[in-house]
Amino acid sequence: MNAFKNLLPQYINGVWRDGNSHTKMKNINPYTQQCFATYKAATKEDLNEAYEAAQNAQKQWEHVNPVTKRSILENAVSYVEEKKEKIIDIIIEELGGTRLKADFEIGLVINILKEAATFPFRMEGKILPSPIDHKENRVYRVPVGVVGVISPFNFPFFLSMKSVAPAIATGNGVVLKPHEDSAITGGTLIAKIFEEAGLPKGVLNVITTEISEIGDAFIEHPVPRSISFTGSTVVGKHIGAVAGKHLKEVHLELGGNSALIVLDDADLELAVSAAVFSRFTHQGQICMSANRLIVHEKIYDSFVDKYVEKVKGLTSGDPRDEETIIGPLINERQVKNTEKMIEKGLSEGAKAIVKGETKGNIIEPVVFTDVTPEMSLAQEEVFAPVISIMKAKDDEEIIAFANDTNYGLSGAIHTRNVERGAEIAKRLDTGMIHINDGTINDEPNVAFGGMKNSGVGRLNGTWSLDAFTTFKWISIQHVRREYPYS
Known part of the structure; x- marks a missing residue:
């Protein structure tokens, strides 16, 4: 029996539990078309708990020593490598992916985790000159706060981790909502990996639900300052519009042709x-x-x-x-x-x-x-x-x-x-x-993203570092400044 199939669908503030909705969700094997798991969906109240947990935990996580952050991400790599066969098994069962596909996807996940493990030591700032005498300008790179991640059904293990790992590595709290057809590989599997890796409770939260239950609440909620979405262009445009009304930054990886x-x-x-x-x-x-x-x-x-x-x-x-x-x-x-x-x-x-x-x-x-x-x-x-x-x-x-x-x-x-x-x-x-190559390429240190209806923003490497951080300017006036009036 694959233990990942038995995980409860919600992981909120370090607690595994069912959702509070009466809506029942089914996990269907695409090949056999047989249901292998059922669970209750998360409600808006569950979502609110997840965002509040992420916000509270982030305040401490931001200040954790970078050596500790790096170690947790390295532990995640070790766990994925150790459980590789079990992960292959669940990718095949939940997604209908072939063994070739599963192997490929796990390789991508390991690479992005290894790249993210370098981020805690790349949170660099600058000291910049000032036109004002005796002023020192310090510019600090800081986390955005809480990131909401929505992932698709096709490569959910990787496309969830592609945002989750860099966001955690840069000191953010995260709430992840996987696609309803990939609740395990896109959601609870990732929660389990970071739980075993030693990530503090509340930093990462996973909710599994239907849009009919939460509507636009995932995007509209006041806590997240950044939304990372991978999926269809139609849905991505809607998310971009809703996020824009609430002045949230969005990273959209959408469809292709x-x-x-x-x-x-x-x-x-x-x-x-x-x-x-x-x-x-x-x-x-x-x-x-x-x-x-x-x-x-x-x-x-x-x-x-x-x-x-x-x-x-x-x-x-x-x-x-x-x-x-x-x-x-x-x-x-x-x-x-x-x-x-x-x-x-x-x-x-x-x-x-x-x-x-x-x-x-x-x-x-x-x-x-x-x-x-x-x-x-x-x-x-x-x-x-x-x-x-x-x-x-x-x-x-x-x-x-x-x-x-x-x-x-x-x-x-x-x-x-x-x-x-x-x-x-x-x-x-x-x-x-x-x-002289194929169209399918994704490397952990190279800018990934599209033009036109294929998305907004870039991820991987330095671009992910930029996506999940912002800058704070702190100036210090070392000598008393004279003002034009007082």
């Missing part, structure tokens, strides 16, 4: 491998996934032939099987939405040269050609194992196609001339672009 570009001088074998990985990892349920493959017409036919051959070799089925590449989508709703998108693509004139079957929550790979920029397949994010291939005549048309979207998160360019690739990359309206 990334293009993987294959130029006429590309290494085709490498480009095909990168394109398959960039679309079908975790069933395409990654914001950085390549939604569109934009291929130069000179090598288009060769690329498509090789790509289709590789896609047809992907195995679909039980995510516990180590040979499985394509597991289930997170729930039936996502399956139905994907089927509607596939039908819409066909009705708009796209051609499905590969069209797998739907088996429960598993959608086998679908590959579309004859896709043009105005089609819904090219304009909307597809969170499933469905890919669109577009043909372009030259570099200028490739750039135009790639930029013809409201999103701008990630992207990739394949070419043997890396400077040609770099010049094209500079002209793409996207926050991240990778040459």
Whole structure:
């Protein structure tokens, strides 16, 4: 029995308990579609307790010695490494992630924890000169106070930890609300890790609930000064609007419609491998996934032939099987939405040269050609194992196609001339672009974030340090100052 399945859904002020709502939440295995846990949702009162606990604990946590803070984060790394197999097991059961995906996600978590462990010793300030005689200006880097974190269902272990660990490391209190479909891997698992690591009670609190229970209270509550959200663009825009009314800082990592570009001088074998990985990892349920493959017409036919051959070799089925590449989508709703998108693509004139079957929550790979920029397949994010291939005549048309979207998160360019690739990359309206690689990249010390409808702000490394801290100016007048009047 996996002990993480038995954790109660609320972790408030160091106490594990159930929520106070009559609303029952179910944790469903996406592959078997069987319920393996039920629990009561948190109420607004539970949420208030969590924020108050975080606020009270933060006042002491901010002043804890940086050596102690670092040790706690290092303990968290050790716990994740020690419990790796149990964590893999719960990622497979709760998310339908394959073992490959689970292993990848745990690696990302360990890396971000190790990066965050350096933050307590990077809370540096400055002494700045003054135009006023005998004045000393001190600028201190300080925590923002309390951070509210909302995480999604696709990579919840990592995407929760990506904000939680840096926020804790910089001296903040945190309240985390995972997606209702990933209550364990996005929430209670993280609480357990930090509890075992020795984090003081109240610094991190987890509430599991439905929006129908709390509405906008998570954002509107007066305690949090910063909200970090990862999820859909529609929800992100709403959160940004609500937070703005209450003068809260927001960090929004939203949807994507990334293009993987294959130029006429590309290494085709490498480009095909990168394109398959960039679309079908975790069933395409990654914001950085390549939604569109934009291929130069000179090598288009060769690329498509090789790509289709590789896609047809992907195995679909039980995510516990180590040979499985394509597991289930997170729930039936996502399956139905994907089927509607596939039908819409066909009705708009796209051609499905590969069209797998739907088996429960598993959608086998679908590959579309004859896709043009105005089609819904090219304009909307597809969170499933469905890919669109577009043909372009030259570099200028490739750039135009790639930029013809409201999103701008990630992207990739394949070419043997890396400077040609770099010049094209500079002209793409996207926050991240990778040459001769896939679109799925996230490194703990490099700025991560998007443009346009893909988000606001940057995380990782120095950017996370900036995101969860602010600056306080303290000036000291060492010699009596004369004022123009008294």
